[in-house]
Structures are given as C-alpha cells and as structure tokens.
Amino acid sequence: MSQAKVPVWVNLALIPLLNISLAFLISGLVIYAIGQDPFEAAGYMLYGAFGYNEGIGYTLYYATNFIFTGLAVSVAFKAGLFNIGGEGQAYIGGLGVGLVCLALDHTMPFYVIAPLAIIGAAVFGAAWAYIPAYLQAKRGSHIVITTIMFNFIASSLMVYLMVNWLKSPDSLSLNSRTFEENAWMPYLHSLLMPLGIDIGDSPLNGAFIWALLCCVGVWLLIWHTRWGYQLRTLGTNPTAAKYAGIDTSKVTIWVMMISGALAGFVGLNEIMGVNHSLLLNFAAGYGFAGIAVALMGRNHPFGILLAAILFGALYQGGAEVAFDMPEITPDIVVVIQGLVILFSGALEHMFKDRIEGFFIRRATAAQGK
Amino acid sequence: MKGVFLASVTALAMSASLVHAADDKPAVVYDQAGKFDKSFNEGVYNGVKKYTADTGQKIREFEPKNEAQVEQGLRRLAKRGYSPIVAVGYSMSAATEKVAKDFPNIHFSIIDSVIDLPNVQSIVFKEQEGSFLVGALAAMKTKTNTVGFIGAMDVPLIRKFSCGYKQGVKYIAPNDKVIVNMVGSTGAAFTDPTKGSELAKSQFSQGVDVVFAAAGGTGIGIYQAAADAGKYAIGVDSNQNYLHPGVMLTSMVKRVDQAAYNTYKTAAEGTWKPGLITLGLADNGVSWALDKYNEKQVTPEMVAKMKTIRADIISGKIQVHDYSKNGSCND
Numbered sequence: 246m247s248q249a250k251v252p253v254w255v256n257l258a259l260i261p262l263l264n265i266s267l268a269f270l271i272s273g274l275v276i277y278a279i280g281q282d283p284f285e286a287a288g289y290m291l292y293g294a295f296g297y298n299e300g301i302g303y304t305l306y307y308a309t310n311f312i313f314t315g316l317a318v319s320v321a322f323k324a325g326l327f328n329i330g331g332e333g334q335a336y337i338g339g340l341g342v343g344l345v346c347l348a349l350d351h352t353m354p355f356y357v358i359a360p361l362a363i364i365g366a367a368v369f370g371a372a373w374a375y376i377p378a379y380l381q382a383k384r385g386s387h388i389v390i391t392t393i394m395f396n397f398i399a400s401s402l403m404v405y406l407m408v409n410w411l412k413s414p415d416s417l418s419l420n421s422r423t424f425e426e427n428a429w430m431p432y433l434h435s436l437l438m439p440l441g442i443d444i445g446d447s448p449l450n451g452a453f454i455w456a457l458l459c460c461v462g463v464w465l466l467i468w469h470t471r472w473g474y475q476l477r478t479l480g481t482n483p484t485a486a487k488y489a490g491i492d493t494s495k496v497t498i499w500v501m502m503i504s505g506a507l508a509g510f511v512g513l514n515e516i517m518g519v520n521h522s523l524l525l526n527f528a529a530g531y532g533f534a535g536i537a538v539a540l541m542g543r544n545h546p547f548g549i550l551l552a553a554i555l556f557g558a559l560y561q562g563g564a565e566v567a568f569d570m571p572e573i574t575p576d577i578v579v580v581i582q583g584l585v586i587l588f589s590g591a592l593e594h595m596f597k598d599r600i601e602g603f604f605i606r607r608a609t610a611a612q613g614k
Numbered sequence: 615m616k617g618v619f620l621a622s623v624t625a626l627a628m629s630a631s632l633v634h635a636a637d638d639k640p641a642v643v644y645d646q647a648g649k650f651d652k653s654f655n656e657g658v659y660n661g662v663k664k665y666t667a668d669t670g671q672k673i674r675e676f677e678p679k680n681e682a683q684v685e686q687g688l689r690r691l692a693k694r695g696y697s698p699i700v701a702v703g704y705s706m707s708a709a710t711e712k713v714a715k716d717f718p719n720i721h722f723s724i725i726d727s728v729i730d731l732p733n734v735q736s737i738v739f740k741e742q743e744g745s746f747l748v749g750a751l752a753a754m755k756t757k758t759n760t761v762g763f764i765g766a767m768d769v770p771l772i773r774k775f776s777c778g779y780k781q782g783v784k785y786i787a788p789n790d791k792v793i794v795n796m797v798g799s800t801g802a803a804f805t806d807p808t809k810g811s812e813l814a815k816s817q818f819s820q821g822v823d824v825v826f827a828a829a830g831g832t833g834i835g836i837y838q839a840a841a842d843a844g845k846y847a848i849g850v851d852s853n854q855n856y857l858h859p860g861v862m863l864t865s866m867v868k869r870v871d872q873a874a875y876n877t878y879k880t881a882a883e884g885t886w887k888p889g890l891i892t893l894g895l896a897d898n899g900v901s902w903a904l905d906k907y908n909e910k911q912v913t914p915e916m917v918a919k920m921k922t923i924r925a926d927i928i929s930g931k932i933q934v935h936d937y938s939k940n941g942s943c944n945d
Contacts, residue, residue, distance in 0.1 A: 303686065397799070404768055404799040412770075414941065419769055420708050448682075519682075524708055526801050529680040564683050568676060568690060575648075575679045 251604045256597075257548070261541070261589060263596050265555070268588040272581040281573055286566050293565025294558035300565070302434065302447025308550075308557030309449070309514045310335075312456040314535025315553050316463050317508035319544040323467055324500040325480035330377060330392025331508040332532025333399030334370040338509020339516045340403065341369030343411075343523035346516070347421060350428035358428050362517055363455070363510070370509020371502035373399060378501030382494035388501070396532070403525060411523055421523035430518035450518035452510070459507060460546040466503075476500055508532060540590040559585060640665075640878045641674040641696035643687050645703035647804045648677050651831035654804075654851040654870060658702050658725070661871030665878045673878065685709035692717040698735075698881040700725065700874050704771050705801065710734070721886055723877040725870055726771060728890060737873045737891045741771070742778030743927055744866040744900030745826070746934045748848050749782020750923055751864055751902065752824040753790050754916050755846060760791045762817040762825035764810060764836055766803040768796045770938055775828040775850075775866075777943040778934055785923070785932070793817050797832050807835025814839035814847075824848065824863060837861060846911065855907035863911050865903040869893065896928045 273283035294304045314331040321328035328334075345365040349358050377391035404419075413422045430451045434444050467473040478486040479496050487493050515527040538556055542548030563578035588595075642662055649659040662673050674696055676687045684706050691699050692713055698721035701710045707727035714722045714734050723735040730736075752761040763779050765772035780792050795813045797803040810832035814825055818839070825840060826848040827833035833850060834857070840847035841861040849855065849865030856862075873893065880886040893899020902920065904912060912920075926932040937943055 307682070400799040408769055419704075520708060522708065524681075526681050526705075529682060560682075564679070564686060567679070568687065571675060575677050578679065 250608065251601045255600060255604055257543075260593065260597055260600060263600075264589040264593060265585060268581075268584040271588075272584050275580060275584075276573065276577065279572075279577065281570065286570060286573060289566045289569050290558075290562035292562075293569075294562035298443070298445030299447050300445075300561060302445055302449040303561040303564075304554065304557040305453055306447060306449040306514070306519075306557070307560040308553040309453045309456045310511050310531040311534060311538045311553035311556045312460065312550060313510040313514070314508050314531050315538030315542055315549040316459055316546065317504045317532075318535045318539035319542065319546075319549060320463060320467070320476075320507065321500055321504040322539060322544050323480045324476045324496060325483065326381070326497065326500060326504075327389050328374070328392055328501065328504045328508075329389055329536065330374060330395045330505070330532070331535045332528050332530070333392070333396035334373045334505040334508035335511035335532050336396075336399045336403055336528040337373040338366040338370035338506070339512025339527055340406070340523065341365035341367075341509065342512040342516045343421060346424045346428040347411075347523070350425040353427070355427045355429075355431075359430070359451075359517075362428075362513060366509040366512045367506035368509075370505040370507070370512075372505070373509075374501045374505025375498065378498045381501075382497040400526075407523065407525055419525050423522045424517075428517065429521055430513060432518075448519045450514065452514035452518045455510065455513060457550075459510065460550055463507070464546040472496075472499075508535070537586040537590050541586075555585075556582075638671075638882065639674070639694075639696045640671065640698055640700075640881065641676070641691045642700040642874065643676045643678065643684065643691070643702060643706065645684075645705055645804075646678060646680070646801050647831050649675065651805065652852065652854065652857070653830045653833060653849075654868070655702055655830075657852045657868065657870040658700065658874045659871075660852070661874035662878075664871065665875050669882070671878070671882070681705075681709075685713060688713040688722075689716070692720045695720075697721045698723055698877055698886060700877055702870075703727075704769075721881060721888075723873075725873060732888055735877065735886065735888050735891065737877075737893065739868050739870075739899050740892060740894030740934075740936070741774045741866075741868065741900060742781070742934045742936050743895045744868065744902065745775045745778030745828075746782035746785070746927065746932075747895075747902045747920060747924060748826055748864055748866045749779035750786045751782075751912070751916060751920060752779075752826060752846075752848060753783040753786035754919065755863055755911070756787075756790065756824050758821045758823045759787065759789070760793065760821040760823065762814070762822035763792060763794045764813050764817070764825060764827050764829055764832075765794070765796050766829035766832055767799060770941070772796070772828055773943065774937040775826075777937040779826055779828075780943065781934055782923075791821075793820055793822055797829050804830035804832060806832050807838070809835070811835035811839040814845075815843065818843045818845055826850070826866070828866075849903070853903040853905070855903050855905055859907040860911065862908055864908055867901050867903050869899050869901075873899070895924055 276283040276286050293300050295301055317331050318328055342362045342365050345362045377388055377395055380386040380391050381388040407419045411421045412419050433449045434446055437444055475491045475496050479493055511531055538552045542552035559582050566573055567575045567578050644655045647655050649655045678684045678687050688709055701724040704727040710722055710724050711729045714731050718733050721733055725737045728736040761783055763776050765776055776794055783790050783792050797806055797809050814836045817825055824846040827836040828850050837847045837858050841858045846863040847861055848863050851868045853867050854865045935944055
C-alpha cells in the first residue's frame with residue numbers, strides 16, 4: 246500500500262468551498278420557490294457583508310463573537326468534551342465585564358479597566374464552566390447535559406440580577422447605567438481615523454484584536470505546550486491518557502475553564518465594545534453558533550477565524566437582505582444560515598470521502614508510473 | 615482617545631443633520647416576537663395597516679432577528695432618512711436611545727419605555743388600570759376562589775401587569791388566591807406557547823379556573839390549555855376574544871394600534887411632539903374587551919360592576935398602585 250496522501254488544500258479549501266456552494270445553490274432554489282430573485286438576494290448579501298467599509302465592519306464585529314465562541318468549543322472538543330454552554334458562559338462573562346466597568350469607570354483610566362475587564366470576563370466565564378466541569382470530572386455527570394442546563398441558569402440569574410440589583414432605578418427598561426467613556430472599548434474606526442484611514446462607522450472595536458490574539462494563543466496552547474499535548478491525548482484516547490499518567494479529571498476541569506473564559510470574552514465585544522451598559526440577551530445565540538463555527542473550522546484556530554468571518558458575513562448580509570427585500574422574511578435568512586451549517590457541518594462527509602478517494606487514486610496512479 | 619471619539623460623534627451628527635426629516639417616510643421596527651404574534655406586535659401592525667389603508671402611505675417595516683440587529687436596523691432606517699420611526703417594545707430602549715442621540719433630526723417614538731431626548735416620543739400605558747379591571751372580572755367569575763397570572767418574564771413591565779391584576783382581584787374578593795408564574799428569562803419567553811400551556815395546566819391543577827396571560831405570543835398556548843381544560847382565560851394587548859369564543863373571558867386591550875396610528879398621523883400633519891405620552895383608562899389607551907365572542911360569559915351584573923369600577927378608577931375614587939412608581943407592589 247502506497248503512502249499516497251490527499252493534498253492539504255483539498256481538505257482545507259476545496260471541500261469547504263464545495264459544501265458552501267451547494268448550500269447557496271439550495272438557498273437560491275428556496276428563494277426562487279417563494280417567488281423572489283435569488284441573484285438579487287445574493288447580490289444584497291455579498292454587498293452587505295463585503296461591499297462597503299461599514300458592512301465589512303459589521304461582518305467583522307459579528308465575527309469577533311464567533312471567534313470567541315468557536316475557539317471555546319474547539320478547545321473543549323480537542324479534549325473530547327462537548328461544551329454546549331458557550332451561551333451561558335458568554336452571558337456570565339459579560340456580567341464580569343459589566344461589573345468591572347460599573348465599579349471602576351468613575352475612578353480608573355482605560356488602561357487599568359481594560360485588563361481588569363479581560364480578567365473579569367475570563368474569571369466569570371471560567372467559573373461558570375467550572376461547575377459542569379467539576380461534575381463531569383468527579384461525578385460523571387454528562388457535560389452536554391449540565392452545560393445546557395447552565396445556559397438556562399445563566400439567563401435566569403441575569404434576569405434576577407438585572408431586575409433586582411443592576412438596573413438603573415428610574416426606568417422600566419432593563420439596563421444598567423451607561424459606563425463612562427473611559428470604560429468603553431475603543432472603536433476601530435476611531436482608532437484608525439487619526440491615521441487617515443476611514444473604515445466607516447461600525448461597532449467593530451478593540452475586542453476584534455483580542456480575538457485574533459486569542460486565536461494565536463489557542464494555537465500555541467494546543468500544539469506547542471506539554472499541557473496541550475495532554476489535552477489532545479485525553480481527547481484522542483482517554484484510557485491511554487490515564488495509562489500515561491495524565492490526571493484526566495484535572496485536565497478536564499482546566500480545559501473547560503479555558504473554554505469558558507474564551508466564551509466569556511464575548512462580553513468584551515458586546516458589553517464593553519458596543520452596548521456600554523449591562524443588559525439582557527446580549528449573548529443572542531452566539532454561543533450556540535460557536536459549535537457550528539468550530540465544526541466548520543475543523544477545530545483549528547485559523548479555520549475558526551475563516552468560519553467566523555463566513556458566519557459574520559451571513560449575519561450581516563442576512564440582515565441586509567431582510568432589510569432591503571422585505572418579502573424575504575428573517576425566517577428565510579435563518580433557513581439559509583441553517584443550510585450552510587447543514588452542508589458544511591453535518592454533511593461534510595458527503596463529498597469528503599469521494600474527493601479524497603479521487604485524489605488518492607490519482608496520486609497512487611502517478612506513483613505507479 | 616476621548617477627543618477622537620468626540621470628533622467622530624460630531625462628524626456623525628453633522629452627516630445626520632444633512633438628512634432632512636420631512637416626516638414623510640414613516641417606519642416601524644417590531645421586536646423579536648415578529649409582527650404576527652397575535653398580541654403586542656400585531657397590535658402595532660394593525661395600526662400600521664390601518665394607516666396605510668387610510669392614507670395610501672406605505673410604512674417601512676423591519677423585523678430584527680437578534681439584539682444586535684435592532685440597533686443596526688434603527689440606525690440604517692435613520693441614515694436613510696426614515697422618520698418617524700416607531701420602536702416597538704421596552705427591549706429596544708437602549709438601542710433607540712443610542713441611535714436617537716446620533717440622529718437628532720429623526721423622530722422616534724418608543725412604545726412601553728421612556729427615553730428623555732428632544733427627538734423621542736415615549737408612549738407608555740397604564741397597564742395597571744387595565745389589569746385591575748380584568749383582575750376584578752376574574753374574581754367575579756372564579757368559582758374556586760383561585761385565579762392565575764402567567765407573565766412572560768419577571769421584568770418590571772410584566773410586574774406592572776401582575777400588580778394591577780392582583781389589586782383588582784383583591785378589590786372584589788380580598789381572600790382570593792392569585793397564583794403567579796413566569797414563562798422564562800429570555801426574549802423567547804414571549805414566543806413560547808408550549809411552555810405557556812404547561813404552566814397553565816399546572817395552575818389549573820392547583821385550582822385556578824381563570825388565568826390572565828401577559829406573555830405576548832406565548833398566550834396562544836395558554837388559551838389552548840384553558841380551552842382543553844374547560845377553564846377561562848384572559849387575553850392581552852390585542853383583543854383576543856375571537857381566538858377561543860366561550861373560553862376567553864375578556865382581553866386586557868392595550869391600544870398600541872392607536873398609538874402607532876397617531877404617531878404617523880401627527881407626524882404627517884407636522885404636530886408630532888417629543889416627550890411622554892401616558893395612555894390609561896380615561897383615554898381608552900387600555901380597556902377590557904366586551905364583544906360578541908365573550909358576551910355570554912359576562913353577565914349583565916358583571917358588566918354593570920365593571921362600568922362602576924372603571925368610572926371610579928378614572929375619577930380617582932379607586933387608586934391603582936403603579937408598580938413602576940416605587941418598584942414594589944406594596945404587598
């Protein structure tokens with residue numbers, strides 16, 4: 246048997262591209278079926294997501310959230326743990342950010358608040374993941390079930406805290422007071438303006454840079470540390486990991502806490518970067534979408550970055566389509582997003598085996614000559 | 615940093631002021647329950663529909679899918695010069711406030727929340743008065759001396775409903791029991807008929823025979839459960855009596871349709887004004903619904919009693935406590 250290998254670009258580029266094209270093809274048919282022009286919709290979608298500076302800004306702003314939650318899911322997945330709790334961890338991470346900002350914005354400058362807010366997000370997110378992790382490691386309660394339950398507990402806790410403690414007393418709406426400006430994550434457009442670069446007015450902010458740093462950090466952690474090796478061993482074969490002397494319950498707990506911390510950073514983008522006050526429901530499904538992002542990004546930080554941008558584009562372009570073609574209801578946009586997830590996540594083997602087979606046969610034939 | 619930010623805000627404000635708010639491009643942003651929730655949003659939609667039918671003026675509609683899209687949608691409408699823009703629901707107040715600050719020449723009307731800006735009209739309702747009335751009717755109707763309340767979320771707006779309802783029940787029957795449940799803790803609580811139905815069944819098993827649903831689209835499940843169990847239900851926001859004739863005791867109607875209609879009308883006439891508008895029983899902003907679908911359930915004595923109570927609330931003889939005044943129901 247020869248050592249024929251599939252070229253790297255096939256797995257990384259060709260197959261995802263095929264999957265996405267197919268998803269868009271079917272979406273086009275759906276749009277055609279409801280009597281709309283699919284090309285017009287595709288035009289709005291592409292233009293909305295990438296056609297002008299502001300649209301790109303929105304795309305990257307959404308992508309920031311997906312990077313955080315995608316990384317969170319993938320780190321846990323590398324250790325064989327399925328963290329469905331990104332939603333709740335993001336929610337509670339945002340609480341951490343909000344509390345830091347509310348406590349310090351009158352007294353401290355930005356460069357003190359920013360690192361503390363990052364720590365706040367990480368600690369709160371990690372703490373929220375710790376309990377399910379502990380239950381999994383020491384009591385064998387299944388992490389999928391417990392993390393899902395913790396999403397509900399997180400939203401109930403937030404409602405309780407907002408209604409009874411954190412909301413500003415003089416209004417019916419559930420917001421904390423607005424932070425002072427020194428507790429705002431700077432917008433990228435206002436950072437780049439003095440350099441003469443105009444990127445349009447969008448909510449894209451400093452959290453995006455932190456997200457890129459997190460990609461690098463996760464890559465280093467998983468593939469270039471001893472601890473990352475333990476983590477991957479646990480994920481590949483828990484029995485072997487145990488036999489090799491790895492403290493599996495300890496690794497489980499730490500992995501989940503890192504995962505929770507990464508999800509918690511969504512709060513940086515949402516609370517400190519955009520809303521500038523604590524409010525309800527800012528997690529808005531990003532935690533769940535992170536699962537699809539990680540799946541699509543093949544659990545690799547670079548893949549996750551690309552997948553996150555694709556999802557950001559779907560969100561932003563989708564909003565644009567719904568806005569400019571009122572006949573295409575938001576539900577149709579959800580269908581399109583669902584199809585992309587379906588084809589690139591759940592149905593990835595539909596093409597994968599055949600195409601890989603094709604390239605292996607070709608390589609073997611070439612060797613045979 | 616701060617200077618840069620201010621500069622960008624000023625630039626934005628200047629670009630916004632170039633857009634003239636002629637108030638002839640009306641728009642509406644519904645909340646996430648969508649415009650066909652048979653309740654709150656649909657009430658607004660009915661106002662929108664009526665205005666378009668009366669004047670031929672089309673109204674630009676937007677249904678956001680998540681929180682981020684609320685602000686994005688408002689901003690985009692404002693940028694394209696749509697005015698007035700009606701924001702439907704308290705959950706939009708943060709986004710509306712931010713966008714309204716950036717576009718001082720665009721007129722905004724927000725329903726169910728108060729924003730203190732020179733270009734925002736805040737429309738709030740005295741839900742406590744309407745809820746008091748339907749609470750009184752529930753207490754007259756119940757045979758088990760136990761009535762139910764199912765709210766969407768434990769938030770101040772819903773507490774305002776439950777507080778008024780409880781006062782109405784106690785006004786008629788001080789010893790009646792009121793069982794209160796909330797559906798959930800996310801926006802989905804307004805769109806979850808399954809959960810609503812489960813909660814209603816659980817209340818029925820505790821002896822409840824009249825249940826008031828203040829939960830938007832979730833109510834559909836609550837009414838169905840009441841129909842299945844042979845109990846009575848009270849609708850909310852829109853007149854929902856027609857949904858289950860014989861089961862719906864009444865509806866606590868909040869005339870959001872009228873509020874939306876008047877916003878567009880005054881804006882077109884140039885008489886739109888910022889500031890606070892409070893609509894209560896006296897202005898018919900809230901009321902209880904009596905029509906051919908529920909007239910068999912409500913006896914003439916009940917109708918007479920309800921008329922007295924309504925008049926007494928308007929005259930001030932009955933003081934209905936407003937939860938949002940002190941953040942407590944005094945119980």
